[in-house]
Amino acid sequence: MFFVRCLLIAAVAVVLVLKVYLLLFVMDFVLGLYTFFSSFILLNILIFSYLRYRDPNFELPEALQDNRAILEKNSPFFSIVVPVKNEEENIRNCVESCIYQTYRNREVIIVNDGSTDETPKILDSIKRENSHLKNFYILHINKSVGKKRAVEAASQIARGEIYVFMDSDCDMDLDAVEIAAKIFMADKKLGALTGHVTVRNATKGNVYEKMQAVYADAACRGFKGSESSFDSVTCCSGALSFYKRECVQDFIHEWAHDKFLGMDFKFCTDRRMTAYVLTTPRRKLQPPVSIVGSSGMSSADSAGLVHNEYSGGQPLVYPDRAYHDYSKSPYSSGSTSYSDKDDGPESSHDQGYWNVKYSYSIKVHVGVPNTMQALIKQQIRWKKSFIRSLSTTGGSYWKRPAYIAMLYYIMTVMKFVRPYVVFHAVFMLPFVGELSSTLLWLGGIMFTAMIYGVDYKIRNPDNKLWLYRPAFTLMTTFVYTWLLPVAMINIRSKSWR
Numbered sequence: 001m002f003f004v005r006c007l008l009i010a011a012v013a014v015v016l017v018l019k020v021y022l023l024l025f026v027m028d029f030v031l032g033l034y035t036f037f038s039s040f041i042l043l044n045i046l047i048f049s050y051l052r053y054r055d056p057n058f059e060l061p062e063a064l065q066d067n068r069a070i071l072e073k074n075s076p077f078f079s080i081v082v083p084v085k086n087e088e089e090n091i092r093n094c095v096e097s098c099i100y101q102t103y104r105n106r107e108v109i110i111v112n113d114g115s116t117d118e119t120p121k122i123l124d125s126i127k128r129e130n131s132h133l134k135n136f137y138i139l140h141i142n143k144s145v146g147k148k149r150a151v152e153a154a155s156q157i158a159r160g161e162i163y164v165f166m167d168s169d170c171d172m173d174l175d176a177v178e179i180a181a182k183i184f185m186a187d188k189k190l191g192a193l194t195g196h197v198t199v200r201n202a203t204k205g206n207v208y209e210k211m212q213a214v215y216a217d218a219a220c221r222g223f224k225g226s227e228s229s230f231d232s233v234t235c236c237s238g239a240l241s242f243y244k245r246e247c248v249q250d251f252i253h254e255w256a257h258d259k260f261l262g263m264d265f266k267f268c269t270d271r272r273m274t275a276y277v278l279t280t281p282r283r284k285l286q287p288p289v290s291i292v293g294s295s296g297m298s299s300a301d302s303a304g305l306v307h308n309e310y311s312g313g314q315p316l317v318y319p320d321r322a323y324h325d326y327s328k329s330p331y332s333s334g335s336t337s338y339s340d341k342d343d344g345p346e347s348s349h350d351q352g353y354w355n356v357k358y359s360y361s362i363k364v365h366v367g368v369p370n371t372m373q374a375l376i377k378q379q380i381r382w383k384k385s386f387i388r389s390l391s392t393t394g395g396s397y398w399k400r401p402a403y404i405a406m407l408y409y410i411m412t413v414m415k416f417v418r419p420y421v422v423f424h425a426v427f428m429l430p431f432v433g434e435l436s437s438t439l440l441w442l443g444g445i446m447f448t449a450m451i452y453g454v455d456y457k458i459r460n461p462d463n464k465l466w467l468y469r470p471a472f473t474l475m476t477t478f479v480y481t482w483l484l485p486v487a488m489i490n491i492r493s494k495s496w497r
Contacts, residue, residue: 001458005050008451012043015447028429028437034421035444037410042448044407046455048226056183056193057361064182075181078106078242079160083150084168088118090367095126097171099136103178106164107135109154114144146266152256155249163243165273166364170239171200173363180242180362191247191277191354194236195362196220203463208375211472212368214465218452221459224358230404231355232278234393238270240364243277247354251276260388261492271385275392277354278400353399379480383487386415418481426478449473 016039023032080098084091098108112120123138130136139154151165162184164177176195184190197220199205202213220237227233236243248255255272258265369375394412398405425438453469460466 004454004458005046008454009043009046009050012039012046012451015039015444016043019444022440026436027440028424028434030421030424031429031437031441034414034417035441037414038444038448041407041411041414042451045222045226046451048229048404049222052229053225054229055360056187056190056357057179057359060182060186064186074185075103075105076161076184077159078103078162078164078177078181079154079158080106080108080164080166080177081111081151081154081158082109082166082168083111083113083147083154084115084119084123085113085144085147085150086115086117086119087168088115088122090169090171091119091122092126093171094166094168095123097174098166099126099130099133100174101172101177102175103181105181106177107137107159108133109137109139109158111139111141111150111154113141113147113150148256148258148266148269152252155252161245163245163248164240165238165243166240167238167366169367170364172240172365176240176362176364179359183357183359184242184244187355187357189282189352189355190357191244191282192233192236192274192356193242193362194224194233194356194358195240195364196358196360197237197239198363198365199368200365202465206370207468207471208370208372209368210465210468211475212375214453214456214469215472216366216368217456217459220358221360222452222455225360226407227404228356228358230401231357232397232400232404233356233358234274234278234397234408235271235389236274236277236356237364239366240362241270241274243273244354247277247280248273251280258388263492265388269385271389271393274356275389275396277356279392279396280354282352282354376479376483379483380487380490383484384491386484387487387491415484419485422477422481445473445477446470 016036019032019036019039023029023036026032027035080101082094082098084094087094095108095110098110110123112123120140123140127136127138139157141150141153145153155163162180164180166172172195180193180195183193197216199209199213199216202209205213224233224235251273255269255276258272369378390412394409397408425441429435429438449470449472452473453466456469457466
């Protein structure tokens with residue numbers, strides 16, 4: 001496998017040198033420059049994701065490897081939060097993947113955001129079936145307030161030192177939280193962590209699902225892997241991500257009530273949350289403040305924020321709700337660190353930024369759009385999120401390691417110039433008889449598709465989904481390219497589905 005990966009890197013490097021020659025002597029300058037940078041980015045992704053990236057799960061200190069006694073004694077408390085609306089077909093698998101986690105020091109909070117289908121009944125049924133579980137809660141919001149505000153409602157009563165945010169159309173491997181706990185214990189500077197996304201039942205799905213399965217693999221193991229090698233992942237996936245509470249708690253209200261161009265912005269949940277972690281300097285850790293008041297209720301509950309804002313005055317939680325005193329948490333108050341990367345006492349947190357990483361070992365399985373119409377709508381939402389995140393991620397990412405920041409800005413510029421490049425290649429050059437440049441450009445596109453296809457095959461030798469990569473690459477070039485300007489034009493539209 002290593003040898004094949006080296007061959008892929010060598011092939012891209014040779015093509016990159018060839019493209020320099022084509023740019024200088026053969027191709028149209030616009031196409032030549034764009035295709036050069038495409039191969040330059042691809043080469044860097046392969047080098048960093050193959051040679052520099054290390055799955056943090058396999059970099060654990062020996063004290064944490066297969067040592068359940070240490071994990072049980074010193075582990076952080078996790079709050080798994082899942083906002084859900086109208087997911088009657090998926091919600092049972094989702095919830096059961098949360099409550100049956102191998103990691104025990106956690107709670108599960110499911111927020112029903114005003115569902116109008118059978119979702120509330122299914123949730124209540126699951127609650128009854130698991131009435132013996134003490135840390136499993138269903139929050140019913142009478143009127144839909146949106147995903148972000150549903151998460152905010154849960155955060156006001158959550159006890160965890162680590163948040164786990166997962167989409168309701170997903171389910172995670174049963175050891176996902178346990179792996180994340182070890183990674184957080186090993187790296188005290190870790191602010192956020194995201195997992196590897198796979199498409200559920202992709203081999204049995206239609207062509208759209210198969211194409212997205214190949215793309216999701218490359219987007220995680222390739223793009224996020226290369227960014228993670230610099231501890232600077234730009235987008236922790238909404239499918240499944242973990243956030244240290246102290247990194248995001250102060251921002252959750254602002255995030256949930258985000259405004260853009262003077263209006264509530266329903267999109268940008270994942271990138272915007274990640275941007276807060278990426279761009280907020282670490283500060284000296286203070287002893288955590290207890291959220292337990294004299295009445296035994298949380299500060300959010302006693303203030304009436306959860307009751308009044310999200311439920312019209314009706315209780316959101318079950319009466320057996322217990323609250324956690326953070327001041328007694330061994331993890332939060334500076335207990336033994338098992339990191340072999342410590343760089344001094346806690347005062348060192350006055351310097352630098354939080355690490356944001358990706359772990360290939362943490363698997364989450366998602367449902368994806370299975371029609372072109374649904375896929376287009378999803379992509380437009382994602383591109384709106386990308387546009388919105390430019391003011392935060394783009395405005396501060398230069399503070400991250402210089403080389404990965406340079407690659408991020410190059411890729412960002414390429415996204416915006418791509419519509420012109422495609423129009424230039426498909427219409428302008430053939431019109432003036434410069435067909436050779438267009439054909440060379442198309443050849444470069446298919447070469448890139450082949451590289452990603454082989455990359456997928458290396459990790460997934462037993463299936464043939466890699467054959468769908470060329471089709472997906474053509475779709476991204478000739479369809480997805482135009483969705484960014486569409487998203488810009490329709491940025492004010494609040495339509496979600």
